[in-house]
Amino acid sequence: FFAGMFSRAPAGAPAPVAAPLHPLTILWGSQTGTAESLAKQAAKAASQRGFAPTIVDMAAASPAELATAENVLVITSTYGDGEPPDNAKDLWDALRAADAAALPAALRFSICALGDTNYELFCQCGKDFDEAFAKLGATRVLDRVDCDVDYDDAFAKWLDDSLNALGAGGVAATPTAPSTEAPPETLAYGKKNPFPAPILAVHNLNAEGSAKEVNHVEFSLEGSGLNYEAGDALAVVPTNDPELVGSVLALLGCDGEEAVATPVGELPLRSALTANFDLGKPAPKLLATLKVEPAATLLDVLDVLEAAPKPLPALTEIIANLKKLQPRLYSISSSPKAHENQVHLTVGAVRYEVGGRARKGVCSTFLGERGLTAGTAGVFVHANKAFRPPADPSLPMIMVGPGTGIAPFRAFLEEREATAAPGKNWLFFGDQHAATDYLYEDQIGAWQKSGLLNRVDTAFSRDQEKKVYVQDRMREAGAELWSWLSVGGHFYVCGDAKRMAKDVDTALHDIVIEHGGKTADEAADFIKALKADKRYARDVY
Numbered sequence: 002f003f004a005g006m007f008s009r010a011p012a013g014a015p016a017p018v019a020a021p022l023h024p025l026t027i028l029w030g031s032q033t034g035t036a037e038s039l040a041k042q043a044a045k046a047a048s049q050r051g052f053a054p055t056i057v058d059m060a061a062a063s064p065a066e067l068a069t070a071e072n073v074l075v076i077t078s079t080y081g082d083g084e085p086p087d088n089a090k091d092l093w094d095a096l097r098a099a100d101a102a103a104l105p106a107a108l109r110f111s112i113c114a115l116g117d118t119n120y121e122l123f124c125q126c127g128k129d130f131d132e133a134f135a136k137l138g139a140t141r142v143l144d145r146v147d148c149d150v151d152y153d154d155a156f157a158k159w160l161d162d163s164l165n166a167l168g169a170g171g172v173a174a175t176p177t178a179p180s181t182e183a184p185p186e187t188l189a190y191g192k193k194n195p196f197p198a199p200i201l202a203v204h205n206l207n208a209e210g211s212a213k214e215v216n217h218v219e220f221s222l223e224g225s226g227l228n229y230e231a232g233d234a235l236a237v238v239p240t241n242d243p244e245l246v247g248s249v250l251a252l253l254g255c256d257g258e259e260a261v262a263t264p265v266g267e268l269p270l271r272s273a274l275t276a277n278f279d280l281g282k283p284a285p286k287l288l289a290t291l292k293v294e295p296a297a298t299l300l301d302v303l304d305v306l307e308a309a310p311k312p313l314p315a316l317t318e319i320i321a322n323l324k325k326l327q328p329r330l331y332s333i334s335s336s337p338k339a340h341e342n343q344v345h346l347t348v349g350a351v352r353y354e355v356g357g358r359a360r361k362g363v364c365s366t367f368l369g370e371r372g373l374t375a376g377t378a379g380v381f382v383h384a385n386k387a388f389r390p391p392a393d394p395s396l397p398m399i400m401v402g403p404g405t406g407i408a409p410f411r412a413f414l415e416e417r418e419a420t421a422a423p424g425k426n427w428l429f430f431g432d433q434h435a436a437t438d439y440l441y442e443d444q445i446g447a448w449q450k451s452g453l454l455n456r457v458d459t460a461f462s463r464d465q466e467k468k469v470y471v472q473d474r475m476r477e478a479g480a481e482l483w484s485w486l487s488v489g490g491h492f493y494v495c496g497d498a499k500r501m502a503k504d505v506d507t508a509l510h511d512i513v514i515e516h517g518g519k520t521a522d523e524a525a526d527f528i529k530a531l532k533a534d535k536r537y538a539r540d541v542y
């Protein structure tokens with residue numbers, strides 16, 4: 002533990018020859034920037050502990066280079082359907098290829114996987130890398146750690162354990178700088194201290210008769226010191242539906258006044274269930290505590306409490322097995338240059354019925370139903386540096402954003418309007434029906450009139466017998482799409498990762514083949530290069 006102390010020179014002694022620094026490669030795979038920022042944190046901690054860290058974007062890593070590394074930390078997220086982040090895809094493919102070259106046993110690695118237990122293929126990308134590294138012969142120095150959305154503690158422990166494991170054999174700790182009297186810190190607004198943002202407006206963007214409910218939500222950031230850019234996401238701290246809280250209390254046989262322990266101290270049970278605990282998908286340890294077999298029909302904590310044999314275990318035991326209520330991330334739909342001190346979201350309300358009970362998406366219905374009465378919601382900005390309008394304002398922008406996927410493109414277009422960017426703009430939008438689901442129709446129409454939007458293609462899937470999707474519109478306009486790409490255009494996709502983004506990607510490949518006169522392999526290389534040039538960016542979920 003104090004290994005570093007021994008290498009430190011006693012006061013007054015001549016300075017020792019510096020111990021050689023341990024090289025450390027920190028590989029990150031990130032879709033929304035979390036893994037990237039954790040890689041930076043890891044580098045900082047590692048250099049304080051005698052490593053010479055290099056942060057490597059997986060998009061820039063090849064198996065051959067990797068084979069020359071000695072110590073490797075891998076931090077990667079998973080998104081959509083157990084898929085690697087876009088910047089990790091090529092390395093993931095290469096390491097899992099049937100003919101992948103072996104990695105040396107001298108390559109020692111430790112993997113931190115980021116994920117969300119609400120998804121079936123939890124942390125799949127991290128698991129895949131772990132398996133591939135081991136199979137190719139590298140040496141795992143620590144069991145992989147899979148982090149849920151509440152990753153801070155698990156990540157910190159993984160990092161500490163990993164550096165210990167990799168540094169075994171005596172790493173020289175660099176002496177820490179002498180501490181000066183630190184002024185009392187006022188905690189800035191951010192993840193650890195969300196800003197209670199006034200909710201200025203909430204309105205439904207769909208017309209009466211729509212099957213959808215998408216709300217436009219406006220927050221004030223005045224006085225918060227929070228800044229964002231078009232392309233960033235906003236994290237919103239929701240509260241649980243009071244009716245659901247009431248049903249849970251009833252099953253627990255509690256009136257809500259009982260004091261319980263929460264991550265932020267002792268609170269009355271009702272407040273804790275409202276603001277601190279996740280009443281959604283139950284943790285496996287809650288099922289075990291309540292002696293309930295896992296089943297696909299158990300969607301939330303209330304289902305499990307209902308299914309549990311009675312009498313239930315003690316309240317403290319149940320509470321100890323609840324997950325922490327997490328903030329939800331939404332792509333921001335405004336430009337700060339168009340709305341000073343404001344941030345806007347475009348939030349699709351999640352509602353469905355299972356087992357005779359109406360189910361509600363926690364944050365989407367919190368904002369839609371109770372946003373205005375709550376008056377404020379805790380928010381912080383989640384930067385997404387990989388999703389930005391072109392750095393060169395004269396380059397064309399092609400945006401594919403069906404449904405709530407329109408959100409960041411409203412922000413991009415507002416940004417381009419506010420900065421009088423000369424580049425051409427093309428929007429693909431789709432939804433069920435033109436009459437009820439054309440989100441931001443007025444604003445889009447005004448931009449077509451003003452010339453900001455050079456082209457808009459809509460795909461209203463259910464307005465005719467045969468379904469029409471955005472990728473169909475792309476194919477129809479393939480020649481022009483190719484011409485925009487060949488003059489340096491940027492291509493953006495936002496929305497559903499599971500189907501839409503995949504189909505759009507396929508359409509893009511087909512267009513490059515057909516109109517760019519390329520073979521399938523050449524088209525794949527062209528699109529890889531687009532990604533590497535940051536001209537193909539996706540915000541998909």
Ligand code: 2AM
Nearest residue numbers: 403404431432433462470471500501504
């Ligand atoms: P659908 O629900 O009528 O099938 C936004 O939700 C729009 O995306 C809807 O019009 C929806 O159509 C459409 N959509 C569904 N699956 C899609 C896919 N694989 N690719 C593109 N759009 C899709």
